[in-house]
Amino acid sequence: MVKNVTEVFRIPELRKKIFFTLFILFIYRLGIAIPNPGIDGEALKSFFANQNNTLFGFLDMFSGGAFSKFSIFTMGVMPYINTSIIMSLLQTIIPYFEKLSREGDVGRKKLIQISRYGTLILSIIQSLGLTFVLQSMRTSAGLPVVLSPGIWFQIISVLTLTTGTVFIMWMGEQITEKGIGNGISIIIFAGIIDRIPSAIKNTFLLLQSDGISILKLVFILIFILIVISLVVALEQGQRRIPLQYPKRSSRENSLVSGAQTSFLPIKVDQSGVVAVIFAISIISFPITIAQFFPNAEFSKSIFSLWGRLGVLYHIVYALLIVFFCYFYTSITFNPFDIAENMKNSGGFIPGIRPGEDTANYIEDIIIRITFFGSIFIALLAIMPDVLRTYFNVPFYFGGTALLIIVGVALDTIGQLDTYMINRYYDGFLEKGKIKGRYFNIK
8 A cells, every 4th residue: 555655656647636636725725714804703703613513514614614714715616516506407408508518528618618607606696695694693792793894895705705716616627637536526525624633632622521431432433434434335336237249250350259248337326425515505505595684584594494403404405415316317327328329339238128128227227226325325414413413422524524525535546546557557555456446236
């Protein structure tokens, strides 16, 4: 393992990508430390001191701590994710966008350009709503969070927050293009990882002050290890459908090749961390709407209901994860296109007729394994929060954070594996062939 890590930095291209990614993340963390003008930092800190187990604390974790500081990167990648969800929906219901999605690189570039403009518009709307909420915020002592509320504070905040979000979007695209991993996921990953030192510190402080017993701490550590193991197994699990291709003959050399057998791999979790990120974005939408009317009764009800992270929140959150697991799988994995390509190349599934029967067979398998995968992800996402909320188990990281951390780490290691194999025919973790990377689900 250590040897392979050193080998990574001996490849000039890979070393350049890693250092570029680290440089972008340094800029991102630097931006989180820069506060937005016009905010009383101490009052804001006092307000968020009591928000650890609420949706505000959850969004603060998701933004890497930028929300509680009201920094220039406060909104993080949320507008970009919301735009991505809207664009994905438009591709399924509007023929023009569906046509663009099928036009290869040209169509993809147009969709990216439209997504950028959509991110800009949503950033302006969400930042404006956020300024309304901040102007109505008070600490427990009644101190205002905004020093000089008014039109000038709103204008400056909207310009600052919108620019920050667009800059984060650009940094994410640069990481995807020139660095390692998916840029947006890496940025979210970095924000969550940044909280690990403080979480460890708080845990030891609780242990010293008898706020938590050693037995409960051991239980937490075991639970985290189990969750990580389950996530790894889920991300690597797949159903392999056997495929068979007929004998092929060549007129030039009069050779006849025997029938070939291969597999069509279908991952249990096709969406990865995308479904979780999409669910977070949607579940925060009521808060976004309520931000424009902070003093209205329905806004206060939303803040109170969503802020407690109660039963309704967990049910809605779990259902959204299940929905987006199916939704993302449906737009990225088309069984009818796969069946048509197999038919054109002469391939078939043993015992299944080519064409529509094959497509229906593959679709049935996708529906079944996605159901179990999505339920599994939903339970992992809400279980630590449920234990913390209802059983007073002090988890500083919810299941969502662990899912994102493990999912992004596996994806990044996968990319490192690809580079290592292309260069030395050896993976990042093991010598020779990549063994044990996937589990075949029957």
